[in-house]
Amino acid sequence: MTIRYPNGKAYRQPSAAKATRSKFANVNFGDRGMSLEEELNASNTYYLENGIAVIHKKPTPIQIVKVDYPSRSAAVIREAYFQHASTTDYNGVYRGKYLDFEAKETKSKTAFPLKNFHEHQIEHMRQCLQQGGICFVIIRFAVLERLFLLRATDLNSYWDRQATGGRKSIPLADVEQLATEIHYHINPLIPYLDAVDLIMDAPSSSH
Amino acid sequence: MTIRYPNGKAYRQPSAAKATRSKFANVNFGDRGMSLEEELNASNTYYLENGIAVIHKKPTPIQIVKVDYPSRSAAVIREAYFQHASTTDYNGVYRGKYLDFEAKETKSKTAFPLKNFHEHQIEHMRQCLQQGGICFVIIRFAVLERLFLLRATDLNSYWDRQATGGRKSIPLADVEQLATEIHYHINPLIPYLDAVDLIMDAPSSSH
Numbered sequence: 001m002t003i004r005y006p007n008g009k010a011y012r013q014p015s016a017a018k019a020t021r022s023k024f025a026n027v028n029f030g031d032r033g034m035s036l037e038e039e040l041n042a043s044n045t046y047y048l049e050n051g052i053a054v055i056h057k058k059p060t061p062i063q064i065v066k067v068d069y070p071s072r073s074a075a076v077i078r079e080a081y082f083q084h085a086s087t088t089d090y091n092g093v094y095r096g097k098y099l100d101f102e103a104k105e106t107k108s109k110t111a112f113p114l115k116n117f118h119e120h121q122i123e124h125m126r127q128c129l130q131q132g133g134i135c136f137v138i139i140r141f142a143v144l145e146r147l148f149l150l151r152a153t154d155l156n157s158y159w160d161r162q163a164t165g166g167r168k169s170i171p172l173a174d175v176e177q178l179a180t181e182i183h184y185h186i187n188p189l190i191p192y193l194d195a196v197d198l199i200m201d202a203p204s205s206s207h
Numbered sequence: 208m209t210i211r212y213p214n215g216k217a218y219r220q221p222s223a224a225k226a227t228r229s230k231f232a233n234v235n236f237g238d239r240g241m242s243l244e245e246e247l248n249a250s251n252t253y254y255l256e257n258g259i260a261v262i263h264k265k266p267t268p269i270q271i272v273k274v275d276y277p278s279r280s281a282a283v284i285r286e287a288y289f290q291h292a293s294t295t296d297y298n299g300v301y302r303g304k305y306l307d308f309e310a311k312e313t314k315s316k317t318a319f320p321l322k323n324f325h326e327h328q329i330e331h332m333r334q335c336l337q338q339g340g341i342c343f344v345i346i347r348f349a350v351l352e353r354l355f356l357l358r359a360t361d362l363n364s365y366w367d368r369q370a371t372g373g374r375k376s377i378p379l380a381d382v383e384q385l386a387t388e389i390h391y392h393i394n395p396l397i398p399y400l401d402a403v404d405l406i407m408d409a410p411s412s413s414h
Contacts, residue, residue, distance in 0.1 A: 051334075054331070054334045054338050058265050059266045064269075074289070075288070076287075077288065078285065080283075081281055091298060092298075092338075093307070096304075097303075097339075098299070098305040130258060132303030133261070
C-alpha cells in the first residue's frame with residue numbers, strides 16, 4: 001500500500017544511501033570551483049591520512065632553461081617550458097597493488113572523445129598492465145555531472161579500433177555498460193577506490 | 208690442490224660473476240660524467256624497453272608564478288620556484304609489486320649521513336610499506352665507488368634512533384652487513400632489480 005502525503009505525493013522510506021544522495025541533490029559539484037584534479041587530490045589526501053592508500057599526482061614535467069640565483073633568496077626559474085608527461089598523472093599503492101591512472105573530462109553529453117588521451121599514456125598503461133599493475137581512467141561528463149572508472153583494458157579496445165576505422169569516442173551507453181559509476185561523497189569526495197575494489201575482487205580479474 | 212702459475216700465483220677458476228666484474232675492473236664509473244640519477248634513468252629505460260619493469264623518476268615539483276603566452280609559440284614560464292617533493296623520487300611496478308625508492312650519494316668513505324634523507328621521504332616510505340609496497344634506498348659511496356640497496360625498514364631503524372641520541376649516519380660496516388651491494392654492469396648499468404628480487408623472494412619478507 002502506498003502512503004501519501006496530504007498533497008497526494010507518495011511517501012517513500014528513505015534509505016541510508018538515498019539520504020546521502022539527497023543531501024547532495026542541490027549541490028552542483030561542477031560549479032564549486034574545484035577541478036577534477038583538485039577533487040582527486042582532496043580524495044587522495046583523505047585516503048593517505050586515513051592509512052587507506054598512498055596515491056599522488058605526479059608534478060608536471062618542466063624543461064628548465066634559465067635559473068637566476070639572487071643573493072640571499074631562493075633560486076628563481078626565469079625561463080622554462082611545459083613538457084609532455086611520458087606517463088599518466090596518478091600512481092601509488094593500495095592493498096599491496098600498484099595503481100596507475102589518468103583523469104579526464106568532457107563537455108560532451110553523449111560520448112567520451114578518445115582525443116583526451118595521448119598515445120604515450122595508453123602505451124604506459126599497457127606496460128603497467130603487463131607488470132601486474134591496476135590501470136584505469138577516471139572520466140567525467142562535466143555537463144551531466146557523471147563520473148566513471150573505466151579499466152585501461154576496455155579503453156585500449158576502443159583506442160585500437162580507431163586505427164581501423166572505428167569511432168573516435170566511447171558512446172555514453174558503452175561507458176554505462178563497461179565502467180563503474182562513481183557517486184560524489186563527503187570523505188572522500190570521489191570514492192574511486194570502491195570501484196577499484198570491484199576490479200581487484202573480480203573472480204577472473206585481468207585488471 | 209692449488210694449481211699455480213709459473214710466477215707462483217694461485218690459479219682460480221673464474222666464475223661467470225667474476226668474469227663480468229673483471230671486465231669493469233679498470234672502468235671508473237664515477238668519472239664518466241653520469242650522475243647517479245642519470246645512471247638510474249638509463250637502467251630504468253633498459254628495464255622498460257625489455258618489458259622487465261616500469262619505473263620512472265618523478266619530475267621535480269615546481270611552483271609556477273608567471274607564464275607568458277607569446278603569440279604563435281609555446282607558453283613560457285617566466286617566474287617559478289623549486290618545491291620540496293612530498294614523496295621519494297622513483298616509483299613504479301615490478302613483478303606485480305609497487306616499488307618506491309630514493310637514491311642518494313655521499314663523499315664520506317666511512318659512513319652514510321642520514322641528513323641525505325628528509326623526514327617527509329622517510330614518512331612516505333613508511334606509508335608505502337604499510338600498503339605492502341617494496342621500499343628502499345639506493346646509496347652510493349662516491350669515493351669508494353660502491354653502491355648498495357638498503358631496505359627502508361633498516362633505514363628507519365637508524366632514522367628513529369637519531370631522535371634518542373643515536374648517531375647521525377650509518378657506518379659503512381653496518382651498510383655492508385644490512386644492505387645488498389650492487390655491482391655496475393652494462394645492461395642495465397645498475398642492475399638493482401636483482402637486489403629487489405632478493406627482498407621479494409626472501410622467505411619471511413617484511414619488505
